[in-house]
Amino acid sequence: MDPVKDTTTTLIQTVYLVLQQVMDQIGWVFAPGWRQYQALIVLALIVLAWGLKRITEPRLQNWARTREGWPKWQLRLLVQFRRRLILIWFAILAWLVYVVMQQLTWPSRSYMIGVAATLATVWVTIALATQLVRNRALRRIVSWCLWIYATLYFLNAVDEITGFLDRLAIEFGETRVSALTVITALVVLGVLLGGARLLSRLFTANVRGNEDISPSMQVLTTKAVQILVYGLALYVGAQAIGLDLTGLAFLYGIIGVGLGFGLQTVVSNLVSGVIILLDKSIKPGDVISLGETFGWIESLSARYVSVKTREGLEFLIPNEQLIANQVVNWTHSNQLVRLDIHFGTAYDDDPHQVRALAVQAASAVNRVLVNPNAPVCHIVGFGDSSVDYILRFWIGDPTAGLTNVRGNVYLALWDVFKENDISIPFPQREVRLLNQAGQSDAPTPPA
Structure with a gap:
Protein backbone atom coordinates (compact mmCIF):
# COMPACT_ATOMS: atom_id res chain seq x y z
CA MET A 1 0.00 0.00 0.00
CA ASP A 2 1.18 3.48 -0.86
CA PRO A 3 1.24 5.58 2.38
CA VAL A 4 1.03 8.86 0.46
CA LYS A 5 -2.03 7.67 -1.47
CA ASP A 6 -3.72 6.47 1.74
CA THR A 7 -3.03 9.82 3.44
CA THR A 8 -4.48 11.74 0.49
CA THR A 9 -7.62 9.57 0.47
CA THR A 10 -8.10 10.07 4.20
CA LEU A 11 -7.72 13.85 3.86
CA ILE A 12 -10.27 14.00 1.05
CA GLN A 13 -12.78 12.00 3.09
CA THR A 14 -12.22 14.20 6.13
CA VAL A 15 -12.71 17.41 4.14
CA TYR A 16 -15.90 16.00 2.60
CA LEU A 17 -17.30 15.14 6.05
CA VAL A 18 -16.49 18.59 7.40
CA LEU A 19 -18.14 20.32 4.45
CA GLN A 20 -21.19 18.11 4.86
CA GLN A 21 -21.43 19.05 8.55
CA VAL A 22 -21.13 22.75 7.69
CA MET A 23 -23.96 22.48 5.17
CA ASP A 24 -26.09 20.61 7.70
CA GLN A 25 -25.50 23.36 10.26
CA ILE A 26 -26.47 26.07 7.76
CA GLY A 27 -29.65 24.16 6.87
CA TRP A 28 -30.40 23.70 10.57
CA VAL A 29 -30.06 27.43 11.21
CA PHE A 30 -32.33 28.53 8.37
CA ALA A 31 -34.97 25.84 8.88
CA PRO A 32 -38.48 27.28 9.49
CA GLY A 33 -39.06 28.08 13.14
CA TRP A 34 -37.42 30.14 15.87
CA ARG A 35 -33.93 29.38 14.62
CA GLN A 36 -34.81 31.07 11.33
CA TYR A 37 -36.36 33.97 13.21
CA GLN A 38 -33.21 34.42 15.28
CA ALA A 39 -31.08 34.38 12.12
CA LEU A 40 -33.28 37.06 10.58
CA ILE A 41 -33.09 39.12 13.78
CA VAL A 42 -29.28 38.91 13.70
CA LEU A 43 -29.26 40.09 10.06
CA ALA A 44 -31.59 42.97 10.95
CA LEU A 45 -29.32 43.96 13.84
CA ILE A 46 -26.33 44.01 11.48
CA VAL A 47 -28.19 46.39 9.14
CA LEU A 48 -29.24 48.58 12.05
CA ALA A 49 -25.68 48.65 13.41
CA TRP A 50 -24.42 49.73 9.98
CA GLY A 51 -26.91 52.62 9.98
CA LEU A 52 -25.90 53.73 13.48
CA LYS A 53 -22.26 53.59 12.43
CA ARG A 54 -22.97 55.92 9.51
CA ILE A 55 -24.62 58.38 11.89
CA THR A 56 -22.12 58.32 14.77
CA GLU A 57 -18.81 57.97 12.91
CA PRO A 58 -18.58 61.61 11.67
CA ARG A 59 -19.40 62.95 15.14
CA LEU A 60 -16.85 60.66 16.78
CA GLN A 61 -14.21 61.68 14.25
CA ASN A 62 -14.82 65.38 14.85
CA TRP A 63 -14.65 64.85 18.60
CA ALA A 64 -11.39 62.89 18.25
CA ARG A 65 -9.76 65.77 16.37
CA THR A 66 -10.28 68.01 19.38
CA ARG A 67 -8.41 65.62 21.69
CA GLU A 68 -5.02 67.33 21.83
CA GLY A 69 -2.32 66.17 24.19
CA TRP A 70 -3.62 62.62 24.54
CA PRO A 71 -1.00 59.83 24.79
CA LYS A 72 -0.42 57.79 21.66
CA TRP A 73 -1.87 54.61 23.11
CA GLN A 74 -5.16 56.36 23.87
CA LEU A 75 -5.33 57.79 20.35
CA ARG A 76 -4.56 54.33 18.96
CA LEU A 77 -7.42 52.81 20.95
CA LEU A 78 -9.73 55.57 19.78
CA VAL A 79 -8.86 54.82 16.14
CA GLN A 80 -9.56 51.10 16.67
CA PHE A 81 -12.83 51.98 18.40
CA ARG A 82 -13.90 54.08 15.40
CA ARG A 83 -12.95 51.36 12.91
CA ARG A 84 -15.13 48.79 14.68
CA LEU A 85 -18.23 50.87 15.27
CA ILE A 86 -20.44 48.38 13.40
CA LEU A 87 -19.28 45.52 15.60
CA ILE A 88 -19.65 47.61 18.76
CA TRP A 89 -23.16 48.78 17.86
CA PHE A 90 -24.13 45.22 16.93
CA ALA A 91 -22.87 43.89 20.28
CA ILE A 92 -24.87 46.55 22.16
CA LEU A 93 -28.05 45.93 20.18
CA ALA A 94 -27.68 42.14 20.34
CA TRP A 95 -27.28 42.19 24.12
CA LEU A 96 -30.35 44.43 24.49
CA VAL A 97 -32.45 42.14 22.30
CA TYR A 98 -31.13 39.06 24.08
CA VAL A 99 -31.98 40.41 27.55
CA VAL A 100 -35.48 41.43 26.43
CA MET A 101 -36.17 38.06 24.77
CA GLN A 102 -34.89 36.22 27.83
CA GLN A 103 -37.60 37.97 29.84
CA LEU A 104 -40.42 37.67 27.31
CA THR A 105 -40.03 34.19 25.85
CA TRP A 106 -38.26 30.87 26.27
CA PRO A 107 -34.46 31.02 26.66
CA SER A 108 -33.98 28.64 23.73
CA ARG A 109 -35.62 31.16 21.40
CA SER A 110 -32.80 33.69 21.99
CA TYR A 111 -29.84 31.29 22.17
CA MET A 112 -28.39 32.22 18.76
CA ILE A 113 -28.73 35.93 19.50
CA GLY A 114 -26.82 35.43 22.77
CA VAL A 115 -24.05 33.57 20.95
CA ALA A 116 -23.84 36.36 18.34
CA ALA A 117 -23.67 39.02 21.07
CA THR A 118 -20.97 37.08 22.91
CA LEU A 119 -18.88 36.65 19.76
CA ALA A 120 -19.17 40.34 18.87
CA THR A 121 -18.09 41.35 22.38
CA VAL A 122 -15.15 38.95 22.35
CA TRP A 123 -14.05 40.16 18.89
CA VAL A 124 -14.08 43.79 20.03
CA THR A 125 -12.16 42.92 23.19
CA ILE A 126 -9.52 41.02 21.21
CA ALA A 127 -9.16 43.88 18.71
CA LEU A 128 -8.54 46.39 21.50
CA ALA A 129 -6.34 44.12 23.63
CA THR A 130 -4.01 43.17 20.77
CA GLN A 131 -3.05 46.82 20.36
CA LEU A 132 -0.51 46.12 23.07
CA VAL A 133 1.48 44.23 20.41
CA ARG A 134 3.55 46.91 18.68
CA ASN A 135 4.61 44.89 15.64
CA ARG A 136 1.87 45.30 13.05
CA ALA A 137 2.31 41.94 11.31
CA LEU A 138 2.52 40.07 14.60
CA ARG A 139 -0.51 41.94 15.91
CA ARG A 140 -2.58 40.79 12.92
CA ILE A 141 -1.49 37.18 13.34
CA VAL A 142 -2.34 37.20 17.05
CA SER A 143 -5.70 38.87 16.39
CA TRP A 144 -6.77 36.38 13.74
CA CYS A 145 -5.66 33.39 15.82
CA LEU A 146 -7.60 34.63 18.85
CA TRP A 147 -10.68 35.44 16.76
CA ILE A 148 -10.71 31.99 15.18
CA TYR A 149 -10.22 30.20 18.47
CA ALA A 150 -12.86 32.29 20.27
CA THR A 151 -15.36 31.67 17.48
CA LEU A 152 -14.81 27.92 17.54
CA TYR A 153 -14.95 27.88 21.33
CA PHE A 154 -18.28 29.66 21.65
CA LEU A 155 -19.73 27.63 18.78
CA ASN A 156 -18.69 24.41 20.57
CA ALA A 157 -16.71 23.32 17.53
CA VAL A 158 -13.24 23.05 19.11
CA ASP A 159 -13.35 19.25 19.43
CA GLU A 160 -14.48 18.73 15.83
CA ILE A 161 -11.82 21.06 14.40
CA THR A 162 -9.15 19.52 16.65
CA GLY A 163 -9.99 16.05 15.40
CA PHE A 164 -10.00 17.26 11.82
CA LEU A 165 -6.58 18.90 12.16
CA ASP A 166 -5.20 15.81 13.89
CA ARG A 167 -6.28 13.67 10.94
CA LEU A 168 -4.40 16.00 8.55
CA ALA A 169 -1.11 14.22 9.12
CA ILE A 170 1.94 12.97 7.24
CA GLU A 171 3.83 9.92 8.44
CA PHE A 172 7.53 9.20 7.85
CA GLY A 173 8.24 5.79 9.29
CA GLU A 174 7.51 6.09 13.01
CA THR A 175 7.29 9.89 12.87
CA ARG A 176 3.84 11.41 12.51
CA VAL A 177 3.41 15.15 11.91
CA SER A 178 -0.13 16.49 11.91
CA ALA A 179 -1.51 19.94 11.26
CA LEU A 180 -2.61 20.07 14.89
CA THR A 181 0.95 19.43 16.07
CA VAL A 182 2.33 22.19 13.85
CA ILE A 183 -0.30 24.70 14.96
CA THR A 184 0.19 23.75 18.61
CA ALA A 185 3.94 24.19 18.27
CA LEU A 186 3.56 27.62 16.68
CA VAL A 187 1.09 28.79 19.31
CA VAL A 188 3.15 27.50 22.24
CA LEU A 189 6.39 28.97 20.90
CA GLY A 190 4.67 32.26 20.07
CA VAL A 191 3.20 32.57 23.56
CA LEU A 192 6.46 31.62 25.26
CA LEU A 193 8.58 33.94 23.12
CA GLY A 194 6.08 36.76 23.60
CA GLY A 195 6.16 36.22 27.35
CA ALA A 196 9.96 36.06 27.29
CA ARG A 197 10.11 39.33 25.38
CA LEU A 198 7.76 41.02 27.85
CA LEU A 199 9.74 39.79 30.85
CA SER A 200 13.00 40.85 29.22
CA ARG A 201 11.69 44.36 28.54
CA LEU A 202 10.37 44.74 32.09
CA PHE A 203 13.65 43.56 33.59
CA THR A 204 15.64 45.85 31.28
CA ALA A 205 13.53 48.86 32.26
CA ASN A 206 14.02 48.12 35.98
CA VAL A 207 17.77 47.62 35.62
CA ARG A 208 18.27 50.80 33.59
CA GLY A 209 16.30 52.75 36.16
CA ASN A 210 18.63 51.61 38.95
CA GLU A 211 21.33 54.25 39.35
CA ASP A 212 23.36 52.04 41.68
CA ILE A 213 24.29 49.74 38.78
CA SER A 214 26.96 50.99 36.37
CA PRO A 215 26.02 51.32 32.67
CA SER A 216 28.35 48.48 31.63
CA MET A 217 26.89 46.12 34.23
CA GLN A 218 23.40 47.12 33.15
CA VAL A 219 24.16 46.06 29.59
CA LEU A 220 25.82 42.82 30.72
CA THR A 221 22.94 41.94 33.04
CA THR A 222 20.23 42.63 30.49
CA LYS A 223 22.02 40.62 27.79
CA ALA A 224 22.49 37.66 30.13
CA VAL A 225 18.84 37.74 31.19
CA GLN A 226 17.70 37.94 27.56
CA ILE A 227 19.78 34.91 26.60
CA LEU A 228 18.53 32.97 29.63
CA VAL A 229 14.85 33.85 29.14
CA TYR A 230 14.76 33.20 25.39
CA GLY A 231 16.75 29.97 25.75
CA LEU A 232 14.41 28.76 28.47
CA ALA A 233 11.38 29.67 26.34
CA LEU A 234 12.70 27.65 23.40
CA TYR A 235 13.52 24.69 25.62
CA VAL A 236 10.11 24.68 27.32
CA GLY A 237 8.39 25.09 23.95
CA ALA A 238 10.27 22.14 22.50
CA GLN A 239 9.35 20.00 25.50
CA ALA A 240 5.71 21.12 25.34
CA ILE A 241 5.27 19.97 21.76
CA GLY A 242 7.00 16.66 22.46
CA LEU A 243 10.29 17.28 20.67
CA ASP A 244 13.05 15.06 22.06
CA LEU A 245 16.24 17.10 22.33
CA THR A 246 18.46 14.30 23.63
CA GLY A 247 18.67 12.70 20.22
CA LEU A 248 20.11 15.89 18.77
CA ALA A 249 23.21 15.93 21.01
CA PHE A 250 25.45 14.55 18.27
CA LEU A 251 24.10 17.12 15.82
CA TYR A 252 24.78 19.88 18.34
CA GLY A 253 28.38 18.72 18.60
CA ILE A 254 28.88 18.85 14.83
CA ILE A 255 27.30 22.29 14.67
CA GLY A 256 29.54 23.47 17.52
CA VAL A 257 32.69 22.32 15.73
CA GLY A 258 31.57 24.01 12.51
CA LEU A 259 30.80 27.24 14.32
CA GLY A 260 34.19 27.11 16.04
CA PHE A 261 36.01 27.11 12.69
CA GLY A 262 33.67 29.21 10.59
CA LEU A 263 32.67 31.85 13.11
CA GLN A 264 35.94 32.61 14.82
CA THR A 265 35.59 36.35 14.30
CA VAL A 266 32.02 36.37 15.61
CA VAL A 267 32.97 34.35 18.67
CA SER A 268 35.98 36.60 19.26
CA ASN A 269 33.76 39.67 19.15
CA LEU A 270 31.29 38.05 21.56
CA VAL A 271 34.01 37.16 24.06
CA SER A 272 35.58 40.61 23.68
CA GLY A 273 32.20 42.18 24.36
CA VAL A 274 31.84 40.22 27.58
CA ILE A 275 35.37 41.25 28.65
CA ILE A 276 34.60 44.91 27.94
CA LEU A 277 31.45 44.74 30.04
CA LEU A 278 33.23 43.00 32.91
CA ASP A 279 36.33 45.20 33.14
CA LYS A 280 34.28 48.40 32.66
CA SER A 281 36.97 49.90 30.42
CA ILE A 282 34.33 51.63 28.32
CA LYS A 283 30.65 52.26 28.92
CA PRO A 284 27.79 54.12 27.24
CA GLY A 285 28.42 57.87 27.35
CA ASP A 286 32.23 57.66 27.33
CA VAL A 287 34.19 59.77 24.84
CA ILE A 288 36.81 57.67 23.05
CA SER A 289 39.34 57.97 20.26
CA LEU A 290 40.26 54.96 18.13
CA GLY A 291 42.52 55.82 15.24
CA GLU A 292 40.82 58.64 13.32
CA THR A 293 37.46 57.97 14.97
CA PHE A 294 36.50 60.36 17.78
CA GLY A 295 33.09 60.35 19.43
CA TRP A 296 31.00 59.11 22.31
CA ILE A 297 29.67 55.60 22.86
CA GLU A 298 25.98 55.27 22.12
CA SER A 299 25.49 51.60 23.02
CA LEU A 300 27.28 48.32 23.66
CA SER A 301 26.10 45.19 21.88
CA ALA A 302 27.24 41.59 21.76
CA ARG A 303 29.19 42.07 18.52
CA TYR A 304 30.10 45.77 18.22
CA VAL A 305 30.20 49.14 19.94
CA SER A 306 28.24 52.04 18.48
CA VAL A 307 30.30 55.27 18.44
CA LYS A 308 28.64 58.50 17.30
CA THR A 309 30.78 61.39 16.08
CA ARG A 310 30.17 65.13 16.11
CA GLU A 311 29.45 64.92 12.37
CA GLY A 312 26.41 62.73 13.06
CA LEU A 313 28.11 59.59 11.75
CA GLU A 314 27.70 56.37 13.70
CA PHE A 315 30.58 53.90 13.57
CA LEU A 316 29.99 50.25 14.47
CA ILE A 317 33.37 49.16 15.81
CA PRO A 318 33.83 45.40 16.43
CA ASN A 319 34.58 44.55 20.04
CA GLU A 320 37.75 42.73 19.01
CA GLN A 321 39.33 45.99 17.81
CA LEU A 322 38.68 47.66 21.16
CA ILE A 323 40.54 44.83 22.89
CA ALA A 324 43.47 44.53 20.47
CA ASN A 325 44.09 48.22 19.62
CA GLN A 326 44.97 51.25 21.69
CA VAL A 327 41.86 53.17 22.73
CA VAL A 328 41.88 56.65 24.26
CA ASN A 329 39.04 56.95 26.75
CA TRP A 330 38.69 60.64 27.56
CA THR A 331 36.22 59.99 30.37
CA HIS A 332 37.38 56.69 31.85
CA SER A 333 38.17 57.81 35.42
CA ASN A 334 36.75 61.36 35.30
CA GLN A 335 35.35 63.95 32.93
CA LEU A 336 38.28 66.39 33.12
CA ASN A 420 44.82 95.94 24.48
CA ASP A 421 46.68 96.56 21.20
CA ILE A 422 48.42 93.19 21.24
CA SER A 423 49.38 92.27 17.68
CA ILE A 424 49.46 88.80 16.21
CA PRO A 425 52.28 88.90 13.63
CA PHE A 426 52.48 87.00 10.40
CA PRO A 427 55.68 85.98 8.53
CA GLN A 428 57.31 88.82 6.54
CA ARG A 429 59.98 88.51 3.87
CA GLU A 430 62.14 91.18 2.19
CA VAL A 431 63.22 90.75 -1.43
CA ARG A 432 66.33 92.65 -2.62
CA LEU A 433 67.38 92.89 -6.29
CA LEU A 434 71.17 92.97 -6.81
CA ASN A 435 73.06 93.75 -10.05
CA GLN A 436 74.81 90.76 -11.55
CA ALA A 437 78.63 91.02 -11.64
CA GLY A 438 80.03 92.03 -15.06
CA GLN A 439 76.65 93.01 -16.53
CA SER A 440 77.07 95.44 -19.49
CA ASP A 441 74.94 98.57 -19.88
CA ALA A 442 75.48 98.61 -23.67
CA PRO A 443 72.46 97.90 -25.83
CA THR A 444 72.19 94.53 -27.37
CA PRO A 445 73.17 94.70 -31.14
CA PRO A 446 70.46 93.67 -33.54
CA ALA A 447 70.64 90.21 -35.05
Missing part, protein backbone atom coordinates in the same frame (compact mmCIF):
# COMPACT_ATOMS: atom_id res chain seq x y z
CA VAL A 337 40.14 66.98 29.84
CA ARG A 338 43.04 69.39 29.22
CA LEU A 339 43.29 71.24 25.92
CA ASP A 340 46.24 73.22 24.50
CA ILE A 341 46.21 76.25 22.21
CA HIS A 342 49.34 77.63 20.51
CA PHE A 343 49.63 81.28 19.43
CA GLY A 344 52.22 83.99 18.96
CA THR A 345 52.53 87.75 19.49
CA ALA A 346 54.92 90.42 18.26
CA TYR A 347 58.29 91.04 19.96
CA ASP A 348 57.19 94.58 20.86
CA ASP A 349 54.42 93.30 23.16
CA ASP A 350 55.04 92.75 26.86
CA PRO A 351 55.06 88.95 27.46
CA HIS A 352 53.87 89.37 31.06
CA GLN A 353 50.82 91.27 29.84
CA VAL A 354 50.21 88.74 27.06
CA ARG A 355 50.20 85.84 29.52
CA ALA A 356 47.80 87.60 31.88
CA LEU A 357 45.43 88.55 29.05
CA ALA A 358 45.47 85.02 27.67
CA VAL A 359 44.53 83.53 31.05
CA GLN A 360 41.81 86.18 31.43
CA ALA A 361 40.37 85.41 27.99
CA ALA A 362 40.29 81.65 28.57
CA SER A 363 38.69 82.02 32.00
CA ALA A 364 35.86 84.07 30.49
CA VAL A 365 34.70 81.16 28.27
CA ASN A 366 31.74 79.30 29.78
CA ARG A 367 33.00 75.72 29.54
CA VAL A 368 36.55 76.46 30.71
CA LEU A 369 37.16 75.45 34.32
CA VAL A 370 38.75 77.91 36.76
CA ASN A 371 38.69 75.59 39.78
CA PRO A 372 40.54 73.44 40.69
CA ASN A 373 42.61 73.66 37.49
CA ALA A 374 42.80 77.27 36.30
CA PRO A 375 44.09 78.16 32.80
CA VAL A 376 47.83 78.80 32.48
CA CYS A 377 49.96 80.37 29.74
CA HIS A 378 53.70 79.83 29.13
CA ILE A 379 56.30 81.01 26.65
CA VAL A 380 57.53 78.04 24.62
CA GLY A 381 59.99 79.74 22.25
CA PHE A 382 61.16 82.68 20.22
CA GLY A 383 60.16 82.25 16.59
CA ASP A 384 61.27 84.02 13.44
CA SER A 385 58.38 86.48 13.52
CA SER A 386 56.78 86.08 16.96
CA VAL A 387 57.12 85.09 20.58
CA ASP A 388 55.42 81.67 20.84
CA TYR A 389 53.05 80.82 23.69
CA ILE A 390 50.99 77.82 24.82
CA LEU A 391 47.64 78.30 26.59
CA ARG A 392 46.42 75.33 28.62
CA PHE A 393 42.94 75.03 30.08
CA TRP A 394 40.61 72.29 31.38
CA ILE A 395 37.01 71.37 30.57
CA GLY A 396 34.66 69.00 32.39
CA ASP A 397 32.26 68.07 29.58
CA PRO A 398 34.15 66.55 26.63
CA THR A 399 30.92 65.00 25.36
CA ALA A 400 29.85 68.52 24.34
CA GLY A 401 32.74 68.72 21.85
CA LEU A 402 36.34 69.89 21.74
CA THR A 403 36.60 71.94 18.55
CA ASN A 404 33.83 74.33 19.57
CA VAL A 405 35.41 75.20 22.91
CA ARG A 406 38.79 75.75 21.24
CA GLY A 407 37.11 78.09 18.79
CA ASN A 408 35.49 80.05 21.61
CA VAL A 409 38.85 80.46 23.35
CA TYR A 410 40.47 81.66 20.11
CA LEU A 411 37.70 84.26 19.71
CA ALA A 412 38.20 85.41 23.30
CA LEU A 413 41.95 85.80 22.65
CA TRP A 414 41.26 87.80 19.50
CA ASP A 415 38.91 90.18 21.34
CA VAL A 416 41.16 90.78 24.33
CA PHE A 417 44.24 91.30 22.15
CA LYS A 418 42.37 93.84 20.02
CA GLU A 419 41.26 95.74 23.11
